[in-house]
Amino acid sequence: MSLSVSLKINNQPHTVDLEDARPTLLDVLRERIGLTGTKKGCDRGQCGACTVLVDGRRVNSCLALAISHEGAEITTIEGLAEGDELHPVQAAFIENDGFQCGYCTPGQIMSAVGLFREAGTDLDAEQMRELMSGNLCRCGAYAGISEALGDAQKRLAEKGS
Template identity: 70%
Template sequence: MEPSSSLSLSLSVNGTRHDITLDDPRVTLLDLLRERLGLTGSKKGCDRGQCGACTVLVNGRRVNSCLSLAVSLDGAEITTIEGLAQGDALHPVQAAFIAHDGFQCGFCTPGQIMSAVGLIREGRAGDDPERVREAMSGNLCRCGAYIGITQAVLDAQAKMSEQQGEAA
């Protein structure tokens, strides 16, 4: 009898625990999300970590899921674009992207939004457009919607800070 070469891991994805068995240790988090869990919001753009279309949050931090081996994330908490809204209520960053036309074709939008959420959570967004552009530089937009994206991040940051201040 040959020993099993499969690997088991457990992930929390958008608040739901998933116990997964992988037959190949080279499976990326992006492929696991899209092919095994049916979460297709994260896009496979360059598959080299250069475009940011696959950005998700891993334990609250921005990660290019195309570069992350799923097996290395045992026990991690993953948040994808599908996990941001609360029912019909959009996340403030999602609402700001709509309000500021922060997208055109929409291909990069899930990665842009997830990167913006991570940036705001990291406390690095501030109120300086140049700072936001620099911190979001790992997310490319072929359509050139950068002005709307930057405005959306600044607006969402301000609204989320306001909400936190009211909650205190």
Template identity: 60%
Template sequence: MLGSLEAGHTSSVRLRVNGEWYELSLDNRVALLDVLREGLGLTGSKKGCDHGQCGACTVLVDGRRVNSCLLLAVALDGARVTTVEGLGEGDGLHPVQEAFLDRDAFQCGYCTPGQICSTVGVLEEAAQGYPSAATDPDHPAGEPVPLTGDEIRERLSGNLCRCGAYPNIVDAVRDLS
């Protein structure tokens, strides 16, 4: 059991993490981030601010990007969770991971897993036509949104980089769109 509440304050949760199912007995108050890092040993997602403000903990839940430090794991029973470790196929890297390497889109690397997972989500959101605050108001609803520099910066604004690798991150995302 992850967590330390008295009996009766735990729940059985089934999660599919990076393609593998886990049956877990969890403290009802434990965040998904802590389950991933401490319970499953998947340390790619980082605990930055622990308040949902920095994006270092971003993962994909059922294909949508989320701050895993804010989600109670018990609320995700049956969900598909993908971390940065689960993006690639076998030993191969995901195209977003490749683009970040090609563009040197990181410095210290602490924010990189969250930036990468968020980028995977951004690409899917834009392809499905979801607008952002930077999307042209005249853009046809439901049509793929072009990822301009402004669009990329707006969509990734919840992922902070203390080193300031933003120009290379934007270039990496632009290469993928």
């Protein structure tokens, strides 16, 4: 039995044939589509390394079945920049050293983008930390991540996003 799922990933249509309904969105993104920026961390939805946006909302792609997102707008870390211009959150992470080893960084960035879309840019540092609590950094780069979030918030507010 073969199932076909149509996904719109980073504004590009993709049709994937699945052997059954069990493959996760994460595995389809990485193994079938070749978008390896989204990371497999704990594979249990506890670390946030696999965070992507589905219809603009944050989703742990390791817990989401690909077939359940038929027709959804999926954005991965590879789809944030516009040409050579980084998304304001990406730029803020780079300029504020919001990473150490970099493994969790794509999930952190995607979660931050979703956070600002969901909650706006009028948040204090404590609110941002709470809303990002589902994304873990094993290296402990939280000081840089917090600085990057504050900087990104300002950039997005100035841009009107």
